[in-house]
Amino acid sequence: MGELIWTGCYTADRDGNGDGIGVLSxxxxxxxxxLGLAVKANSPSFLAEHPKVPVVYAVAEEGRSLRAYRRTGSTELEPFGEPWPAGEAACHVAVDPHGRFVVVTCWGDGQVILYELDSDGGITSRISAEAAVDPYDAGPGGEARPSRAHASLMLPDGRVMTTDLGHDLLRVWRFVAGEGLVTDHLxxxxxxxxxxxxxxxxxxxxFVxxxxxxxxxAVRANPDGIFELAAVVQASANGALDGDSAAEIGLSPDGRHAYVGVRGSNRICVLGVNHDGSALKPLADIPSGGNWPRHHVVREGWLHVAHERSNDVVTFRxxxxxxxxxxxxxxxETGSPTALIAARRDGI
Structure with a gap:
């Protein structure tokens, strides 16, 4: 058996063709x-794996919930505890590298939610973070823009960064046990x-x-730990087309290249990154090989692209x-794939 990859998907409740969390070799x-279905689940559109124990977390996008699943074999999962409520259109989950908590971001209502974990990876509490405020607020009489929290990233120093797609905002947080996420800066x-x-x-x-x-x-931290916007570059070497929307970004293991999926024109945009990651530039655009490249994963020497609408994963050398x-x-072929997450090599 080769390296394993967990797959998230859309199921019938989101007009998708998937059945639950799948597993690929x-x-x-x-x-x-x-390798078939690891566990049946409704629209587990994004997944994350615990760094220390054999537990996988999945958001149910239509079901507005988060659930833990425990590995019972190399390719099987079973529900671990009951589902926990999330927000509207919960679309992303990430796990703290120390296994203390997971963070869920919700596109529908902008919520950022922290769930504390016990030593077995079980969920023990739920704490909503402070709501975002639009920095471009038009003021009285202006049209309010909805908050759209979309993803979280665990930073090496223990802080957490989240995106708000609706407010054009990155928020950096500190984790405080029992209190959840506390705003550090924006x-x-x-x-x-x-x-x-x-x-x-x-x-x-x-890179965002x-x-x-x-x-x-590109955002970089100054000596005080405050992130600042360093550069904004076009993802595509040939420019965006009408109907395009960018999806995932992934880095090669050596950090020399970034890969951006663009839905609509169905391309993978390749960017070169300099040695210290302080600059990047678009190099080429490659057809993604399917329809609607929702997510991709970069492994040593390989790129796997999940196409939500053509129901397949395409592999490139x-x-x-x-x-x-x-x-x-x-x-x-696989039904409506939305996420590809490499499994831990040490298994269960």
């Missing part, structure tokens, strides 16, 4: 093989850019893909020098 040749991005997902470079930069403007924003994807090596 990645062979030495990069090709993926479906970073305002250009209006109507729509920050969505993030990737942390070993050099300290956080913007859904609306199809760009990558990455050129070791240029970082560019070659012709696809495989297309694997």
């Amino acid at each position: 990645a062979g030495a040749d990069g090709k993926l093989t479906s 970073v305002v991005l250009p209006k109507d850019s729509g920050p969505r997902h993030m990737a942390h470079h070993a050099g300290g930069t956080v 893909v913007t859904e609306y403007s199809i760009e990558v924003a 990455l050129d070791p020098e240029t970082g560019l994807p070659d012709e696809p090596v495989s297309h694997m």
Whole structure:
């Protein structure tokens, strides 16, 4: 059995074709093989795995909940405790590297919610964070923009960064046991850019893909730990097209390249990153090989792209020098995939 990848999806409650959390095996040749359904679940659209114990967390996007699942074998999961309420359109979950908590972000109502965990990975409490305030508030008589919390990123120093796609805002938080997330500071991005997902470079930069403007924003911390906007670059070497929306950003293991999925024109945009992660530039745009590249994962030498609307995962070999994807090596059918999360190698 090769390396395992968990798959999230949309099911019938979101007009999708999936059945629950799936599991794939990645062979030495990069090709993926479906190992079937790990557990049946309603629209587990994003997943995260506990760093120490055999537990996987999934948001139920339509069900407005978070649930833990325990591994009972190499490829099987079972519900671990009852579902916990989340917010409207809960779309992302991430786990603290020390296993103390998970964070759920909700596109529908903008909530950022922290759930504390016990030593077995079980959920013990739920604490909603302070609501976002639009830095571009139009004032009395102006049209209010809804908060759209979309993703969270665990920073190496223990803080948490979240995106608010609706308010063009990054929020940095500190975790306080029993209190949840406490605001540290804010970073305002250009209006109507729509920050969505993030990737942390070993050099300290956080790269943020913007859904609306199809760009990558680079933020770096100053000596006081305050993140500041350092640069905004176009994600695509050829420019955005009408109907495009950016989705995921991932970095190569060596940090030399960033990969951005663009839905609509169905492309993977490849950007070069300098040695310390302080700058990047678009290099090339590659057809993603399917329809609506919702998410992707970069492994050593391989890029796996989940296409929500064509119901498949397409695998590309990455050129070791240029970082560019070659012709696809495989297309694997799976219902409405929305997330690909590499499983821990040590298993259960």
